[in-house]
Every structure is written in C-alpha cells, then in structure tokens.
Amino acid sequence: MVARRLRIPITAAVLLASTGCSNATPETASADGDPVSSPAGYPVVIENCGEEFTFLAPPERTVVMNGGSVAEVSTMLALGLGDRIVANAQNYGISEVEGRQAEIDALPTGDLDLNDAGDIPREAMLSLRPDFVVSTYDGGFAADLGHATRDELRQLGANSYAPAHSCAGDVAEGTPSIEDSYELITDLATIFGVEDRAEEIIQTSRAEIDAVEALVADAEEPQVLVLFVGMSMGSGGLGDVGATGIWNDILARAGATNAFASASAGMFADVSLEQAADASIDGVVIVSYQHPDPESEAHRLFEEFPQWAASRNEDFVVLSDSIYLGPSNAAAVEAIARMSHPERF
Structure with missing residues (x-):
C-alpha cells in the first residue's frame, strides 16, 4: 500500500477554546496520558502497512x-537526521556516496547482541x-521472528515504520521502482518535519537521472x-542473481536490460x-x-564464461x-550507463 501523510487539522475554535489565542501550540496526550505540547506542524498522522501512527513531535530516539x-x-x-538515531544496525561497509560510509560507521549501534539474522531481538529493542x-520490511515487527511487535512498541510509546512497498502482502502489487525510493524519502521527511530537504533530494535525483536518460x-x-x-539469497550455480527488483528500473533508466529479469517472480533467481x-x-x-x-x-x-561479450x-x-x-x-543509474554506453559520456 502507499503511505499517506496526513496532518491532523486543529481548528481555530479548538485553539481559542483551549488557550484563548489563535496561534497557540495544540496540546495532545502522550503515551502515558500526560499532556504534551506539539510543535508547529504537528501532530502528524502516517498510515503505514494498514495502521495509523500519530507523531506528536519529530522522533528523538530512532x-x-x-x-x-x-x-x-x-x-x-x-535528510540530516543522524543525530536522531540512538542505535543503527544497518551497514554494508561500502557506499557510492562520498562520506556516507564514514557517517554510518560513526552512528551509535547500541552495543547490542544481534540475533542469528543479524537483527535486533525483542528484549534488546525494548531496552x-x-x-x-524503522524496519526494512514489516517482518521486522514479527513476534515469530523474535522481534518486538508494533503493539509492544506502541505500549512503549514508540511508533514504527517500514517502506510501503515491503508491507506484508503488498510486495506482489508491483516491482519496486525509483519512485518507491522517493516515497521512502518523503515519508521519513514528513515524520521528522523536514519536507524541504526531501524535496531538494528528490529534485536533484530526478534531474541527474533525466540527464543520463x-x-x-x-x-x-x-x-x-x-x-x-x-549474500546467500539464492541456491543456483551462478550465485545470487537479481531478478525482480528496483534494479530493473535503474537498469532501464541507464539504457540497459536485466538478462535474468524473467528468471524468477521473486527478487533473486537460481541460475x-x-x-x-x-x-x-x-x-x-x-x-x-x-x-x-x-x-x-x-x-x-x-x-568461467569467456564467451560473454562482457568477458x-x-x-x-x-x-x-x-x-x-x-x-x-x-x-x-550513471555508473551503469557509463559501463553500458561509454561512448555517450
């Protein structure tokens, strides 16, 4: 499903009745029932994976x-939100973006003992x-996988989020595309109240991709x-071959085609x-x-395959x-285009 970004309307009548002036900050209740004053632009309601989550203010402990x-x-x-992260479990050890890997390495990890899947178990999360x-997919909140559930996080006073295309049952609705990346950027920017930063990132990305196309x-x-x-996602002789994924849209924008796009209905193919x-x-x-x-x-x-033109x-x-x-x-997009069409650069 597609995440909706909704701002709760606070009418002037409500503001006048509660505060006696029209520019006061609205008050709402926190998870423990105490009144909380929301900053300008809040509360914000996000629909994610079939549930609604209310943010009274930008998160501080992500x-x-x-x-x-x-x-x-x-x-x-x-989006400039690194200071809002208290524990990060994501790391590839490499990035195409200059300085990005150093930024990731500098983030706190919470000194957690991760589970066998390399993720944060329930008790560690709650602590x-x-x-x-934030999870990569809705299974990050599955009890049977040993994770804290969305309900348990709510009881703790925490909201939760997974990219819309990876919500349970929604993956089959279509292959992820670059537009899903933009949706993720927009969603997180809306939650943290930095929509202007998201707009700048997306506009720059669109312009760069349009230029390559x-x-x-x-x-x-x-x-x-x-x-x-x-990785170890496939079992075929060639290894983990990408089939259905965002990379197909990236390849298309770069003027290339995935040779094994139809080899599997899933993300990876056994070739x-x-x-x-x-x-x-x-x-x-x-x-x-x-x-x-x-x-x-x-x-x-x-x-192994000297007959390939690539070889x-x-x-x-x-x-x-x-x-x-x-x-x-x-x-x-640019890197693949330069490989595929060096004569055009």
Missing part, C-alpha cells in the same frame, strides 16, 4: 533495524526505549547480469551454470554486501547501496 538494508539509515543521513523504530536515449540496450556477492553459459551477457553489475574483494567476483565470471571487454561495475531502495539511485 532505532534502525538491519534487514540486510541501508536504505533507511542512508535516507535519514541524507533501548525508542520513540520510533537523455544521453543514452535510442541506444541499443545491452543485456546485463546483476550478481549479488556476500544454473548451463543457463549462464547460454546467456548473452554484455555487462556485469556486481553488488557488494560486505565483500572483501568484489572486483574478483567479476574476474571469476569472465574466466571479452571486461565490462563490469561494482555497486552497493545505490542499486537498492534509498536516496542514491542516481549514482547507480
């Missing part, structure tokens, strides 16, 4: 769960006393393999070595997740956070 993502923490940093928890317009689209290294050998691969995108030497993975493929020309690019949901998709 916890960012892992989920194998850096989309949420990168978005908060891009942090957050007022806002103009450069590669009408060019023949190469077939590109998207291979994730350092056998035989299928890989028969495929026409003009370029390779290596997506690194805490891999010590991602470039070696490209060279390994080139040695003959050694056409590859290493990416990390920019090819996922988040504020940096323009970097991935």
Whole structure:
C-alpha cells in the first residue's frame, strides 16, 4: 500500500477554546496520558502497512533495524537526521556516496547482541526505549521472528515504520521502482518535519537521472547480469542473481536490460551454470554486501564464461547501496550507463 501523510487539522475554535489565542501550540496526550505540547506542524498522522501512527513531535530516539538494508539509515543521513538515531544496525561497509560510509560507521549501534539474522531481538529493542523504530520490511515487527511487535512498541510509546512497498502482502502489487525510493524519502521527511530537504533530494535525483536518460536515449540496450556477492539469497550455480527488483528500473533508466529479469517472480533467481553459459551477457553489475574483494567476483565470471561479450571487454561495475531502495539511485543509474554506453559520456 502507499503511505499517506496526513496532518491532523486543529481548528481555530479548538485553539481559542483551549488557550484563548489563535496561534497557540495544540496540546495532545502522550503515551502515558500526560499532556504534551506539539510543535508547529504537528501532530502528524502516517498510515503505514494498514495502521495509523500519530507523531506528536519529530522522533528523538530512532532505532534502525538491519534487514540486510541501508536504505533507511542512508535516507535519514541524507535528510540530516543522524543525530536522531540512538542505535543503527544497518551497514554494508561500502557506499557510492562520498562520506556516507564514514557517517554510518560513526552512528551509535547500541552495543547490542544481534540475533542469528543479524537483527535486533525483542528484549534488546525494548531496552533501548525508542520513540520510533524503522524496519526494512514489516517482518521486522514479527513476534515469530523474535522481534518486538508494533503493539509492544506502541505500549512503549514508540511508533514504527517500514517502506510501503515491503508491507506484508503488498510486495506482489508491483516491482519496486525509483519512485518507491522517493516515497521512502518523503515519508521519513514528513515524520521528522523536514519536507524541504526531501524535496531538494528528490529534485536533484530526478534531474541527474533525466540527464543520463537523455544521453543514452535510442541506444541499443545491452543485456546485463546483476550478481549479488556476500549474500546467500539464492541456491543456483551462478550465485545470487537479481531478478525482480528496483534494479530493473535503474537498469532501464541507464539504457540497459536485466538478462535474468524473467528468471524468477521473486527478487533473486537460481541460475544454473548451463543457463549462464547460454546467456548473452554484455555487462556485469556486481553488488557488494560486505565483500572483501568484489572486483574478483567479476574476474571469476569472465574466466568461467569467456564467451560473454562482457568477458571479452571486461565490462563490469561494482555497486552497493545505490542499486537498492534509498536516496542514491542516481549514482547507480550513471555508473551503469557509463559501463553500458561509454561512448555517450
């Protein structure tokens, strides 16, 4: 579903009746029932994954769960909200954005013992006393996975959020696109009251992507393999091959096509070595997740499949956070376009 950003209307009559003046700050009740004065522009109501969450003020104690993502923490940093994070579990160890990895490394982690999935277990989460928890997907609030539920967080006085496209039951509604990244940016900016920053980020991203699309317009689209290294999402002989994901929109904007987009209805495809050998691969995108030497993975493929055009020309690019949901998709579009159409740059 699509998150709705709604501001609760406070009528002049209510303000006059409660305060005797028309420009007073409205008072609402906190989780423990005490009156709380909301700053200008608040309260804010967000609909997320079928529930509504009321923010009386911008969150001050945000916890960012892992989920194998850096989309949420990168978005908060891009919005200038790093000081609102009390514990961050997201980290790829690399970023296409200059200075971004250093920013992530500098964030507090809460000194938590993560569970086997590398995420924050229920008791550890509750001990942090957050007022806002961000997850990569709605399963980050699933009791059967050992996480604090949305209801438990509410009782603690904390709101919760997951990107709209990853809400349970909604993933099948369509392949994520760059527009979903913009929605994530807008949602978090609305929650924290920094919509002007979101508008600037999105406008800049659109302009950069439009410029690349103009450069590669009408060019023949190469077939590109998207291979994730350092993960374990697939079981095929080729490794973790990207199938249905935001990367397909990124590739299209860069004037390229995913060679295995139809290999699976899910995010990752199991591609056998035989299928890989028969495929026409003009370029390779290596997506690194805490891999010590991602470039070696490209060279390994080139040695194993010398018949590929990509192997003959050694056409590859290493990416990390920019090819996922988040504020940096323009970097991935340009990098893939430069690999695919160097003559246009």
